[in-house]
Structures are given as structure tokens and as C-alpha cells.
Amino acid sequence: xxxxxxxxxxxxxxxxxxxxxxxxxxxxxxxxxxxxxxxxxxxxxxxxxxxxxxxxxxxxxxxxxxxxxxxxxxxxxxxxxxxxxxxxxxxxxxxxxxxxxxxxxxxxxxxxxxxxxxxxxxxxxxxxxxxxxxxxxxxxxxxxxxxxxxxxxxxxxxxxxxxxxxxxxxxxxxxxxxxxxxxxxxxxxxxxxxxxxxxxxxxxxxxxxxxxxxxxxxxxxxxxxxxxxxxxxxxxx
Ligand SMILES: Cc1cc2nc3c(=O)[nH]c(=O)nc-3n(C[C@H](O)[C@H](O)[C@H](O)COP(=O)(O)OP(=O)(O)OC[C@H]3O[C@@H](n4cnc5c(N)ncnc54)[C@H](O)[C@@H]3O)c2cc1C
Numbered sequence: 262x263x264x265x266x267x268x269x270x271x272x273x274x275x276x277x278x279x280x281x282x283x284x285x286x287x288x289x290x291x292x293x294x295x296x297x298x299x300x301x302x303x304x305x306x307x308x309x310x311x312x313x314x315x316x317x318x319x320x321x322x323x324x325x326x327x328x329x330x331x332x333x334x335x336x337x338x339x340x341x342x343x344x345x346x347x348x349x350x351x352x353x354x355x356x357x358x359x360x361x362x363x364x365x366x367x368x369x370x371x372x373x374x375x376x377x378x379x380x381x382x383x384x385x386x387x388x389x390x391x392x393x394x395x396x397x398x399x400x401x402x403x404x405x406x407x408x409x410x411x412x413x414x415x416x417x418x419x420x421x422x423x424x425x426x427x428x429x430x431x432x433x434x435x436x437x438x439x440x441x442x443x444x445x446x447x448x449x450x451x452x453x454x455x456x457x458x459x460x461x462x463x464x465x466x467x468x469x470x471x472x473x474x475x476x477x478x479x480x481x482x483x484x485x486x487x488x489x490x491x492x493x494x495x496x497x498x
Contacts, residue, residue: 263293265304265354268329270347276332277411280379282321283344285329285355294325295358296366297386298467298495301329304354305343313354316340317497319382319469320358323389329355332382332413362469362495364390369465373458374402375449375478377470381413383495384469388421400427401458405449405474407435409442430457449474451481462486468494 268285276282285303287293297320304315316339322330335341364387374384381404391398402422406412412431422429432445432453445453454461466487468478475496483489 262356262358264356266356267352268355270349270351270353271328273347273349276413278408279336279411280332280334280413281344282414283331283333283347284322285331285353287327287355288352290327292325292327293329293357295320296363297324297390298363298383298469298493299358299360300362300383300495301331301355301357302359303331303340304356305340306354314340314343315356317359319379319386319495321382321385323386323393329357332379332385334379360495362467362493364467365465368396368398371399371460371464372401373454373461373464373466374400375454375466375468375470375474376402376404377449377474378406378411379413380468380470380474380495380497381418382469384467385414385418385421387467388418388425392421392424397426399464400425401430401464402427403430403432403449403453403457405432405434405470407433408437409433409440428457449478449481451484454478454481455485466492468492468496470496472496 267288271286272284274282300317300319302315318331436446468475475494
């Protein structure tokens with residue numbers, strides 16, 4: 262566990278129209294361990310006033326690591342506006358790891374990952390971690406985005422799922438004429454889950470995304486016979 266340790270921004274990449282990937286490196290180059298799915302508290306300290314703003318972000322990279330990668334929706338709020346003006350080399354304070362939403366180290370042979378928006382981040386970490394273990398569980402990942410251009414790190418995501426022999430279903434909730442999207446349209450619901458994972462009751466289900474997404478998908482899983490207490494979920498909005 263680290264508390265308010267200085268981390269330097271080592272990379273800033275605009276991943277989608279609204280999401281930027283930030284990579285932070287421990288200033289003292291030490292590595293931390295965490296379970297895939299956990300989050301870090303990132304703190305901006307105002308150089309002039311010393312005022313601090315802290316927010317939670319799910320870690321998107323593979324543990325253990327001297328780096329922490331986050332997919333951050335740039336909504337122009339208190340911390341995200343600081344990040345919008347950030348440059349490589351800037352220092353933030355990091356406390357980590359936190360959270361109960363984590364991949365079981367003895368993860369099941371059959372997994373169902375349900376991601377909404379930047380809720381993809383913990384699954385990115387899980388996929389990287391699973392690849393590093395050399396195991397090949399049966400993974401069904403259903404990922405909901407508003408627009409086709411919202412898919413985060415699409416190439417890397419597709420490559421990881423393919424490497425694991427899993428299946429990725431992306432659904433676009435706000436398709437528009439001329440957007441070129443020919444895949445699934447509409448929200449994730451029981452019908453889509455049932456189609457992608459008819460064996461849903463045999464899978465360990467993880468959900469991450471906005472509160473309404475998590476709530477709706479918990480109900481959908483329960484309607485498909487999954488026990489609510491077996492569902493692992495994390496929400497933010
Ligand atoms: C466990 C956990 C993990 C998280 N992981 C991530 C992550 O991986 N990536 C990530 O981007 N965020 C993540 N968050 C959310 C993050 O902590 C912040 O809440 C978010 O970045 C906004 O902080 P802010 O200071 O910029 O906004 P604030 O100044 O705190 O303002 C937030 C307000 O903005 C409004 N708002 C929320 N979403 C939007 C939106 N999409 N567009 C416009 N307005 C909006 C809401 O009304 C909210 O009250 C996570 C939160 C938790 C609790």
C-alpha cells in the first residue's frame with residue numbers, strides 16, 4: 262500500500278474523443294502490486310495554494326508495476342480540468358491500491374465481463390493479467406459505448422481478447438446514420454447477454470460502469486438465473 266507517493270506523468274494519449282490515457286511512473290521507480298480491478302486515488306496539489314483535489318481511478322495496466330495507467334473521461338470537472346492542462350513530467354500524488362472489485366487470483370474457467378464506457382479500465386487490467394498468467398479461461402466481454410468512436414484502445418483490446426480465444430461484443434447505444442457502425446446497437450440487456458453467453462449461470466460475472474448500467478445489468482443477470490450475491494460490480498458516474 263502506498264500513500265500520497267509522488268508519481269510523474271510519463272505519457273498522455275488522447276484515446277478517444279472524450280477519453281485520455283494517462284500513464285504515471287513512480288518518481289522513485291519502485292513497483293507496486295495490486296489485484297486487477299482495483300483503483301488508485303490520484304491527487305493534484307496546487308503549486309500556489311497547496312489545495313488538493315483527489316479522485317479515484319481504476320488501474321488499467323497489469324500488476325505488479327512501477328507505472329499506473331488510467332483511462333480518464335475528460336468531463337471538465339475539478340480534477341479532470343487539471344488533467345486537461347497537465348504535461349508529461351507533472352507530478353501527482355498517488356495512494357493505492359484500493360477496492361473490492363478485483364479478479365479472484367484463482368479466477369474461474371468461465372468469465373463474463375460487462376463494461377460500460379471507461380468501465381472498461383479494470384477489465385483491461387484483468388485481460389493483461391490473465392495473459393501474463395498464461396492461462397486461457399473462457400472470456401465473454403460485452404462492452405457498451407455511446408458512439409462507435411468511443412471504443413477505448415480498440416486494437417489492443419481486440420488483440421488481447423483474440424489472444425485469449427475469448428469473444429468481444431461491442432454495442433453502440435447512440436448509433437447514427439452514416440456513422441459506419443454495422444455491429445450491435447442499443448443497450449446491453451438480458452437478451453444480448455443470453456445470446457452472447459447462454460451459459461451465463463456457469464460464469465463468474467463482473468460489471469463496471471455508470472450506476473444505471475451496473476443496476477440494469479445486475480437485474481438482467483438475476484433475470485437470467487445468476488445469484489445477485491455472486492455478481493462482482495463497481496460503479497461510478
Ligand atoms: C472506484 C472508482 C473508480 C473510478 N475510475 C474511473 C476511471 O477509470 N475513469 C474515469 O474517467 N473516472 C473514474 N472514476 C470517476 C472519477 O473518480 C471522478 O469522479 C471523475 O473523473 C470526475 O472527477 P472531476 O473532479 O473531474 O469532476 P467533479 O468536479 O467531481 O464533477 C463530477 C460531476 O460531473 C458530472 N459528470 C459525471 N460524469 C459526467 C460526464 N460524463 N459528462 C459530464 N458531466 C459528468 C456529475 O454530475 C458529477 O457529479 C472512478 C470513480 C470511482 C469511485
